[in-house]
Every structure is written in C-alpha cells, then in structure tokens.
Amino acid sequence: MQWSRLFVAPVPSNRTPLPLWIRALNFCIAGLLISLLFYLPFQRLAYHLRWDSVYKYREMFLLGWLTTISISVSALVLSTTIGLAAALAQRSSWLTLRYLSKIYVELVRGTPLLVQILIFFYVIADAFGVSNRYVVGVLTLSIFSGAYISEIIRAGIESIGQSQLESARAIGLTRSQTYRYVIFPQALRQTLPPLAGQFVSLIKDSSLLSIISISEFTWNAQTVNSRTFSTLESYIPLAAGYLILTLPISLWTRHLERKHRFET
Amino acid sequence: MQLSLQNLSKRFNGQLALESISLALEKVHTLVLIGPSGGGKSTLLRIIAGLEYPDSGDLAINGERVLFDEPNLLQHRRTIGTVFQAFNLFPHLTALQNITLPLEKVHNHSPQEAEQIARDLLTRFRLAQHADKRSAELSGGQRQRVAIARAVSIKPRLLLFDEPTSALDPEMTADILDLIKELREEGRDFVLVTHEMGFARQIAEHVAVLSDGRIIESGQVQQVFENPAQAATRQFLAKVLKY
Numbered sequence: 001m002q003w004s005r006l007f008v009a010p011v012p013s014n015r016t017p018l019p020l021w022i023r024a025l026n027f028c029i030a031g032l033l034i035s036l037l038f039y040l041p042f043q044r045l046a047y048h049l050r051w052d053s054v055y056k057y058r059e060m061f062l063l064g065w066l067t068t069i070s071i072s073v074s075a076l077v078l079s080t081t082i083g084l085a086a087a088l089a090q091r092s093s094w095l096t097l098r099y100l101s102k103i104y105v106e107l108v109r110g111t112p113l114l115v116q117i118l119i120f121f122y123v124i125a126d127a128f129g130v131s132n133r134y135v136v137g138v139l140t141l142s143i144f145s146g147a148y149i150s151e152i153i154r155a156g157i158e159s160i161g162q163s164q165l166e167s168a169r170a171i172g173l174t175r176s177q178t179y180r181y182v183i184f185p186q187a188l189r190q191t192l193p194p195l196a197g198q199f200v201s202l203i204k205d206s207s208l209l210s211i212i213s214i215s216e217f218t219w220n221a222q223t224v225n226s227r228t229f230s231t232l233e234s235y236i237p238l239a240a241g242y243l244i245l246t247l248p249i250s251l252w253t254r255h256l257e258r259k260h261r262f263e264t
Numbered sequence: 265m266q267l268s269l270q271n272l273s274k275r276f277n278g279q280l281a282l283e284s285i286s287l288a289l290e291k292v293h294t295l296v297l298i299g300p301s302g303g304g305k306s307t308l309l310r311i312i313a314g315l316e317y318p319d320s321g322d323l324a325i326n327g328e329r330v331l332f333d334e335p336n337l338l339q340h341r342r343t344i345g346t347v348f349q350a351f352n353l354f355p356h357l358t359a360l361q362n363i364t365l366p367l368e369k370v371h372n373h374s375p376q377e378a379e380q381i382a383r384d385l386l387t388r389f390r391l392a393q394h395a396d397k398r399s400a401e402l403s404g405g406q407r408q409r410v411a412i413a414r415a416v417s418i419k420p421r422l423l424l425f426d427e428p429t430s431a432l433d434p435e436m437t438a439d440i441l442d443l444i445k446e447l448r449e450e451g452r453d454f455v456l457v458t459h460e461m462g463f464a465r466q467i468a469e470h471v472a473v474l475s476d477g478r479i480i481e482s483g484q485v486q487q488v489f490e491n492p493a494q495a496a497t498r499q500f501l502a503k504v505l506k507y
Contacts, residue, residue: 161351163351164354166348167352170344170348171342171346171414172338172341172366173366189356
C-alpha cells in the first residue's frame with residue numbers, strides 16, 4: 001500500500017478526482033493542526049471561557065449582524081453603479097470625464113478606508129448637514145468600493161481581445177451594439193468572480209464603520225465586550241458571524257470560475 | 265464585379281504600407297492578392313472591407329464610390345462579407361448564434377427568418393450537428409466554415425478572404441478551399457489573399473502581386489504564373505513553389 005497515495009496529490013491534477021475519504025482525511029488533519037495552534041495559547045493562559053454572560057446579549061449580536069448585511073448589500077448596489085459609471089467614463093471620448101474618473105479612482109484607492117470614513121463623517125457630512133450615520137456609512141463605503149469595482153470592470157472590458165472588436169466591426173455592428181452583444185456578455189462572466197471577491201471585502205470593510213459609532217456587528221460586539229469584559233467570547237462569535245457571510249460567497253466564486261472558462 | 269482602386273496610399277506611424285495602389289477591373293469575379301509578407305496585401309484588403317481608411321486615393325465597387333467617413337463605412341461594411349485568418353467567431357455564442365447575430369441586429373431579419381437562413385447554411389456546409397456548439401468546441405476547419413457561413417448569410421455584394429487557411433492543417437485547408445471553390449462556382453465575387461498558389465491559379469481570374477506596398481505586377485492568372493514579367497515576381501514564386 002503506497003502511503004504517499006494517501007497524502008500526496010499533484011496540482012493541477014488531470015486525472016480523475018481523488019476519492020472523497022482521502023480529501024476528508026487530509027482536511028481533518030489540517031483542521032486539527034490549526035486547532036492545536038489556537039488551543040496551546042489558551043492552555044498556557046488557563047483561560048476559562050464564560051459563554052453565559054455573552055449569551056444574554058445574543059439579540060444585540062443578531063441585530064448587529066443584520067445591520068452589517070443591510071449596509072453591505074446597499075453599498076454593493078450603489079458601488080457597482082458608481083464603478084460601472086467610472087469604468088465607462090474612462091473609455092469615453094470626453095477628456096474631462098475621463099480625467100475626472102481617473103482622479104477619483106487614484107484618490108480613493110490611494111487612501112485608507114479609515115481615513116476616508118473620518119473625513120467623510122467629520123468634515124463632509126458635517127458641511128452638508130447629513131446627520132444620519134447609516135447614510136454616511138453606506139455612502140462612504142460605496143464611494144470606496146466603487147473605485148475598486150471600476151478597475152475590475154475596466155479590466156474585464158479590456159480583456160476582450162482586439163480581434164473580437166474587429167470581427168464585430170467587420171460584420172457591421174455599431175459601437176453600442178458591440179458593447180451590448182459582444183463586450184458586456186463576456187465582460188460580465190470575466191468580472192463576476194473578482195466582483196464577488198470585492199463583495200467579500202465590502203462585508204469585512206464595513207466593520208470599520210464602527211469607528212463612527214454605527215451600530216453594526218463589530219460595534220455591537222465591542223459594546224458587549226465593554227459590558228461583560230468577556231473579550232474572547234464577544235469576538236469569536238464576531239469572527240464567526242463574518243465567516244458565515246463570506247465563506248458561501250467565496251465558495252460560489254470558485255464555482256463560477258470553474259464554470260465560465262472558455263478560450264477567447 | 266467592377267473594382268476600381270485609384271492611387272490608394274496608407275501610412276502606419278510613418279511607415280508606408282501602401283503606395284499609390286491603382287487597379288481597374290471590369291467583370292472580374294475573382295481577384296487574388298499574392299506577395300511577400302508585409303507587402304500590403306492585408307492592408308489593401310482591409311481598406312476594401314471598410315476596416316481602414318486610406319490616407320489618400322479612391323475606391324469604387326460596382327461603380328459606387330466608397331466614402332471614407334464612419335457613417336458611410338458602417339453601411340459599406342454591411343454589404344461586404346469578410347473572413348479573417350482566425351478569431352472570427354465570438355466565443356460566448358454558439359455557431360448558430362454567431363450567424364444569426366448580424367442577420368438579426370444588422371440586417372433586421374426576424375429571429376425565425378435568421379435561424380432558418382443560418383440552419384440552411386450550416387446544413388449546406390455540413391455543420392448541422394455542430395449548430396449549438398461554441399467555438400472552443402469546434403475544430404479550426406469547422407470554425408472557418410462557420411465564419412464563411414456568416415459572411416455568406418448576409419448576401420454580400422463582395423466576399424473578402426484574408427488568408428483563410430493559413431492557420432489550418434493541410435486536411436482542413438483542403439476542406440476550406442473546396443468550399444471557396446463551390447462559392448466561386450456559384451458565381452460569387454471575391455477578393456482572396458492567400459499563399460496557396462496552386463489554388464489561386466485554379467480559381468482566380470485576375471492576380472495582383474504586392475510587394476513593399478506597391479503592385480509590382482498584375483494581370484490574368486495564367487500569364488502571371490507562367491510568364492511573370494518582373495524579376496521580383498519570379499523570385500517570389502520560385503520561393504513559394506519550391507516545396
């Protein structure tokens with residue numbers, strides 16, 4: 001019996017996929033090693049977990065989690081719109097529009113989200129008299145994510161080979177027909193995986209909104225911690241809550257990547 | 265067809281691609297462009313196709329002058345069927361959809377009409393069972409046949425082929441050449457750029473030899489191939505027909 005067969009498999013593998021039990025076995029071994037890594041520090045600290053004190057605040061956790069979801073979804077919709085507009089603006093024949101978009105993207109991608117949140121909330125929102133923190137939060141997150149999304153969309157559009165645009169021209173399609181029937185259908189498939197990745201980032205980045213006291217998931221967890229002094233018991237569910245949101249999206253992304261692969 | 269080229273010139277970034285190309289053909293069904301690489305054959309074909317505009321000069325097809333501004337060129341391109349060496353098809357569409365797309369969106373056929381025309385052509389080109397496959401699932405020869413079907417489906421007044429068999433192996437090349445021969449026998453007009461000299465000799469009526477952006481020789485196919493007037497033509501033919 002070859003022991004290496006149990007534990008070694010070259011990547012990428014062109015042969016039939018490994019049997020499920022071998023994959024499960026190795027996954028469990030990896031899981032155990034990581035758990036060991038976390039368990040050892042706790043042993044040394046002789047830390048006793050007190051879940052009951054935190055369990056009292058379970059509603060706060062749930063509410064925060066739902067708030068995070070709603071902020072992330074709103075920001076996703078808004079940022080995709082902004083990103084699409086910025087990507088198309090960069091391909092427009094109007095120079096001013098092109099430069100406007102480029103400046104926006106460079107500014108936003110070059111500064112930390114935290115800084116943007118602070119500037120938006122304490123300076124800009126104040127100046128315009130926007131007092132609703134949630135609105136400011138969603139707007140800031142959308143403007144931030146929009147810049148990254150515009151780069152993703154732009155890359156998707158530009159990845160469509162020149163030869164296809166030639167072909168489209170040769171058969172007599174107008175510029176807008178080319179966008180509609182040739183570029184967008186393909187660009188969509190190309191951009192969906194990185195776009196889903198951006199959504200995952202959005203969900204995680206929304207935790208920074210806690211800095212302006214928006215009662216989303218992270219802020220609520222911090223509040224529970226300050227009341228119960230059970231730090232780990234507050235923050236482990238916090239991390240788990242984010243994982244519940246991001247893991248399915250990551251898995252879906254991998255599924256998408258595998259499904260939409262064809263030669264260009 | 266009646267084809268008239270007058271003093272066509274084209275520069276790319278300072279490089280002269282075509283220099284004062286002039287040619288006048290009356291009642292010629294097939295024109296073949298041959299010559300060494302970089303001689304300007306593809307550029308000339310692209311100008312005739314409406315994909316490039318010349319820096320100066322005139323082009324007239326069947327008596328109609330082609331005006332080199334975008335709106336007119338758009339209309340012009342819709343009357344010409346072009347087949348490139350490779351990458352003709354859209355990879356996200358099936359073979360059938362590749363043909364119905366221009367029929368529906370450019371030539372305003374109803375979806376049913378477009379599908380009927382497309383299926384008839386696919387059947388005729390022996391591709392009926394591949395109608396719902398994407399180009400990644402088709403062989404090179406099959407892709408070119410779909411590309412030719414697409415070019416033919418719009419009932420163009422002129423067909424242009426830019427080295428349609430250069431990217432294919434000899435077996436598929438023969439398939440495509442057979443197809444082009446069939447189209448020729450149907451009486452269609454076309455301009456062909458190719459390195460397949462034997463084939464060019466068989467089907468073309470008129471041949472133009474382009475080298476360094478100029479037409480160095482032009483005339484009846486038999487005459488140019490058997491008795492080239494220019495030394496350069498003789499050299500080129502000797503090289504190409506060596507093996």
